[in-house]
Amino acid sequence: MSAQSATTGQVLEFELGEETYCVSIDYVTEIVDVGDLTQVPNAPAHVEGVMDLRGRTTSIVDPKTVFGIDDDTDGKRIIVFDPAIVQNQGAAGWLVDEVFQVVQISPEQVDQSPANDTGSIRGVVKRDDDFVIWVDPAIVHSEG
Structure with a gap:
């Protein structure tokens, strides 16, 4: 139970395609x-480009x-992450379809992910009759 209780707190929910995801x-x-967005030649496929946000060059992912989501809709919002999580890559943001809300989650709401090959999925949050996939941007950016 101590491992699960360490995974609770406030999360920001957002939409990618038809699914809801969240990050701490x-x-x-x-x-x-x-x-x-300014395109960057020879950038990895997941990097859409860079933006100037408050004088800092920010990579937009x-x-x-x-996550291998097959969806053609263009993202409308960018979630900007603390540069400390991106290691040596500088500031980064994620292109998402919509940002919903910040919610408090409890240990009882979090189940382990059934498919977590990369470690980037912290768990699945049960909410009403729906699920929210909890991802860890620090793991995602350490893999990139």
């Missing part, structure tokens, strides 16, 4: 609208590519 609010510094 501790990783998030701000949420911004999509602006002009498409988590749909990272």
Whole structure:
């Protein structure tokens, strides 16, 4: 139970395709609208480009590519993460379809992911009659 209780707290829920995902609010510094992205030659497939956010060059990542989500809709919002989680890559943000809300979760709501090959999925949060996939951006960016 101690491992599970360490995974609770506040999370930010967002939409990718038809699914709802969440990340720990501790990783998030701000949420911004999509602006002009500058393409980066020879960047990995999951990097959509870079943006200038408050004087800092921020890499914009498409988590749909990272998680293998087949969806053609263009992201409308960017979740900007604390640069400390991105290691040597600088500031990063995720292109998401919609940002919903910050919610408090308890240990009873979190189940382990049935398929967690990369470790980037912290668990599945049970909510009403739905599930929210809890991802760990620190793991995602350490893999990239």
